[in-house]
Amino acid sequence: MVTQTKSDMLLYVGLVHYPVYNKNYDVIASAVTTLDIHDISRVARTYNAKSFFIITPLSDQKKLVQRVINHWTKGYGASYNPDRKEAIELVQLADSLEDAKEQIRRKEGVSPICIATDASESTGKIIGFDKARDIVIKGIPVLIFFGTAWGLHRQVLEEADYVLEPIYGPTEYNHLSVRAAAAIILDRLVGR
Amino acid sequence: MVTQTKSDMLLYVGLVHYPVYNKNYDVIASAVTTLDIHDISRVARTYNAKSFFIITPLSDQKKLVQRVINHWTKGYGASYNPDRKEAIELVQLADSLEDAKEQIRRKEGVSPICIATDASESTGKIIGFDKARDIVIKGIPVLIFFGTAWGLHRQVLEEADYVLEPIYGPTEYNHLSVRAAAAIILDRLVGR
Numbered sequence: 187m188v189t190q191t192k193s194d195m196l197l198y199v200g201l202v203h204y205p206v207y208n209k210n211y212d213v214i215a216s217a218v219t220t221l222d223i224h225d226i227s228r229v230a231r232t233y234n235a236k237s238f239f240i241i242t243p244l245s246d247q248k249k250l251v252q253r254v255i256n257h258w259t260k261g262y263g264a265s266y267n268p269d270r271k272e273a274i275e276l277v278q279l280a281d282s283l284e285d286a287k288e289q290i291r292r293k294e295g296v297s298p299i300c301i302a303t304d305a306s307e308s309t310g311k312i313i314g315f316d317k318a319r320d321i322v323i324k325g326i327p328v329l330i331f332f333g334t335a336w337g338l339h340r341q342v343l344e345e346a347d348y349v350l351e352p353i354y355g356p357t358e359y360n361h362l363s364v365r366a367a368a369a370i371i372l373d374r375l376v377g378r
Numbered sequence: 379m380v381t382q383t384k385s386d387m388l389l390y391v392g393l394v395h396y397p398v399y400n401k402n403y404d405v406i407a408s409a410v411t412t413l414d415i416h417d418i419s420r421v422a423r424t425y426n427a428k429s430f431f432i433i434t435p436l437s438d439q440k441k442l443v444q445r446v447i448n449h450w451t452k453g454y455g456a457s458y459n460p461d462r463k464e465a466i467e468l469v470q471l472a473d474s475l476e477d478a479k480e481q482i483r484r485k486e487g488v489s490p491i492c493i494a495t496d497a498s499e500s501t502g503k504i505i506g507f508d509k510a511r512d513i514v515i516k517g518i519p520v521l522i523f524f525g526t527a528w529g530l531h532r533q534v535l536e537e538a539d540y541v542l543e544p545i546y547g548p549t550e551y552n553h554l555s556v557r558a559a560a561a562i563i564l565d566r567l568v569g570r
Contacts, residue, residue, distance in 0.1 A: 195548075221413060224555065225554075225555045225557055225558050228551075228553055228554050228555060228558065229554065229558050231549070231551050231553075232545070232546075232547040232549060232551050232552065232553075232554055233547035233548065233549070234547060234548050234549050269551075269553040270553075272551065272553075273551075273553070353424070353565075353569075354424075354569075355424040355425040355426060355564070355565070355568055355569050356387075356425065356426050356568060357423070357424060357425070357426050359420075359423050359424050359461075359464065359465075360424065361420055361423075361424075361461040361462075361464075361465070362417075362420050362421065362424055362561070363416065363417045363420060363557070365417055365555070365557050365558060365561075366417050366420065366421050366557060366558070366560075366561035367561075368558075369554070369557075369558035369559075369561040369562050370561050370562060370565045370569070372547070373545075373547070373562045373565065373566070374565070376547055376548060377545075377546075377547050377548075377562070377566075
């Protein structure tokens with residue numbers, strides 16, 4: 187069942203709420219979706235990530251995230267559902283991508299390799315899943331991050347070390363939810 | 379990017395709301411989560427499924443699902459977000475697993491092979507992802523289905539033709555949301 191240990195892996199996951207686009211390609215700070223916290227933290231826990239950063243500069247949104255964290259790690263939820271606790275314990279807040287990178291640097295002593303994800307293939311240094319997998323299992327800190335709303339700002343993609351190729355099945359359709367995309371990507375990178 | 383056509387595939391996806399367990403292992407009919415409809419229909423569309431059955435005997439829950447279908451395929455949502463329309467068009471209602479199988483049989487002329495999914499490995503005829511993949515790409519009708527709440531009733535697992543092995547990453551943790559599990563499983567079976 188468990189085929190790999192990958193105990194050296196220093197994988198961090200981020201969910202970016204700013205800067206992202208809305209439907210009209212205005213740059214916005216998106217609202218946090220609490221189900222993203224639950225679904226992606228469980229994916230992060232399954233694939234042995236060190237932390238899952240919720241990235242937002244908005245203080246009311248950070249308060250919301252902190253309330254979710256408290257409920258499931260210290261409040262009633264912690265005893266009601268210990269599996270959920272184990273996942274939510276990975277959640278950390280960051281004001282910005284820079285802040286997330288700095289938190290990783292302070293912990294690991296070295297800045298992470300930053301891998302952005304995007305459903306298009308238009309901007310940045312695109313890499314395939316095989317190459318990304320090689321980077322992730324190397325044992326160096328890696329931050330893989332996902333956009334919300336209509337996707338990561340172009341500048342974020344340009345500044346990332348790499349942009350992961352989009353997910354395709356046997357069709358041209360690539361409009362997955364970020365929850366589904368994060369699950370598939372972590373599985374492709376770490377799952378086998 | 380698109381590496382396979384798999385045009386012969388006759389894959390159907392189901393989300394079962396009855397009979398499933400609650401936290402105390404009572405048999406219940408779970409409530410429909412609208413986000414499941416959105417996330418899993420997009421996964422189904424990505425991986426070229428023919429239909430995505432929401433399986434529930436409860437008439438109020440069926441009405442809710444029908445409202446979501448109407449909004450995104452005929453109402454304002456259809457013009458607001460055509461990609462969502464394309465996914466939600468796959469959604470169909472079924473009263474029971476038997477009903478879903480019968481709908482497939484009427485359409486395809488033959489009953490589907492039924493593959494259940496479960497996070498444990500305790501009941502039924504367990505198969506691995508490789509074997510399941512072989513079945514799915516054979517061009518015969520296949521219904522792969524997922525439980526909600528605390529999982530599919532034991533009898534459903536026993537009656538299925540196969541039960542797919544659980545998803546593991548490099549850890550022992552296997553408490554994914556059904557949205558994440560469906561995404562990973564379809565990707566493992568059809569994505570590459």
